[in-house]
Amino acid sequence: MQNDFRSIKIDSEKCQGRMACMRICPTQAIRVKNRKAILINEKCIDCGMCVRVCPNNAVIPKTSSFSDFSKFKYTIALPSPVLYSQFKVEITPSLILNAFKKIGFDDAYDVACASEAVSIAIQEFLDTNFTHQPYISPFCPVIVRLVQIRYPNLLEQLIPIDSPMEIAAREAKNLKMKETGLSAKDIGVIYITPCPAKMIAIKNPPRKKYSFVDGAISIAEIYPNLIQALTKSNDDGSKSEIKGIGLGWPMLGGQVSTLKAHDTIAIAGILEVIRIFEEIENGKLKNIKYIECHSCNTACVGGSLNIENPYIARNRVIKMLEKYGNTPCQDRNYIKNLIQKNFFSLPGKIPPTPIAPIDSDISQALKKIQEKANIYEKLPKIDCGACGSPDCNTFSEDVITNNAELDDCVFIALKKFDNATVKSSDIIKKHLNKIYKNFDN
Amino acid sequence: MNEFFSQTYEIKGKDFQNAGKVSTGIKTLLKQLGIKPEIIRKVAIACYEAEMNIVMYAKTGTMKLDIDTKKIKITVLDQGPGIQDIDLAMKEGYSTATPEMREMGFGAGMGLPNIKKNSDEFKIESSIGEGTKLEITIFIN
Ligand SMILES: Nc1ncnc2c1ncn2[C@@H]1O[C@H](COP(=O)(O)OP(=O)(O)OP(=O)(O)O)[C@@H](O)[C@H]1O
């Protein structure tokens, strides 16, 4: 388990300290010092908001590179069903899957069908489990991470069912082992991902020791190759069309619409999810059975590594559902049989990974939190960010944890000019240096 | 010396838009202090229910948070109609919530009983036409 693995990094060469990331980060995990953004790993939940807003493309998703897969004798592309929504409707899922064979993969395997199976497994679970209602979907890795660091009380509410990505990867691997006679380690399963967050689910899968997926390439990265392959050649038609309700999973409501229970809700957008989690922590929403949660504002069709406009992509998902959604791709009784054999359920617990307290000693912590409140009172409370912290409240915390100095706040610094014992020029220099790099020269 | 932290928050009656924000702030603070999740859950329920009762029934009120190394104390004071029959109000299921409040998901009559259930020490006083005072204590260990 690599619990400290984060799926993004900041390229300090490209970063110009423009603070868009710092301001948008929903967990205040970014600071800007000396005109460079710094990521605080323990606070980051991998939501990818910073990836979207950086004007310099300096927030880099830590997806795999193609060379990571040269060690495999056989490679299978496992595209997130989001990929199907990135092309015009004439380009059907089966054509897309086939195209992978023309761009260097040995085969491609559909995930939407596994989503349908997981939908059935969720329904079974909800029919027989009530203790920790409302249950929360664990399929967006950002949501799992958010619960781990901020809502440990809700850990047991994350439904203990494996993700469609894992189910499909296991199936694909087993199938190809039989077909090719190769061993598991020679077959690479590569997820085609709409977001950096899925890397977390691969490196550190919830309730599991290891993932069946060996790496991930972003939709944006693979798109140019795919579109070229798709427009150039005729399809060999060797794959039948992908069908079933699982095709709807990438959009908001895609999960709950497959469930018979009406006491379900679907939420997209990390800030809305946080609001709902606050309510659940307050003991509310116990009458709700299941909450589908997505970090991205428009669910997975709005993932930060997609190409297509999320609303257009969503419309295509709806069209696909209209056309293929009514034909099941799974035999319900077969799936129920698998459920009996614990094919989908995951034993074990997801550990909490709380942000370290302000001090490990409670009496020191109390002292510091009081100091923090006192400092906050002195600040202008305009959240300008010039100090390098995202807002005045976070800045006051940074000061008491020795991650910032009080006169990093320009307003506090200006006040010091009244104090004759302080050399004003030093303070001016310090600030100008902070804002305009190398102002001295 | 026993360190302590103290802060008072204002809560406005009928301000449904901001309802719950005080409780959220208190939870955030307790998480920064490293208070155990089980304790935070108890405080969360008690604070939220008390906050909502002010929003629903009172004109205005305050929630005072006092934390020391042993316990969390929440003193909730409001200016409002007061409670006529405290024993009745403490009963599970008793509620005078209006149809509109029920529409918003309140009015199960579980607020006060849940506050008591989640407190280690609980006191309630009220005088008609003036207001209500709750004293909630939850031990940290
Ligand atoms: N601060 C208050 N001022 C005046 N009356 C109150 C106050 N708090 C509670 N009451 C009265 O006591 C009753 C019971 O309160 P309680 O919080 O247990 O349930 P509720 O608020 O009606 O419903 P719920 O809390 O489940 O949404 C209320 O309906 C109201 O008549």
Ligand code: SF4
């Ligand atoms: S909502 Fe979907 S695309 Fe967005 S972070 Fe979560 S899993 Fe990734």
Ligand SMILES: [Mg+2]
């Ligand atoms: Mg109430």
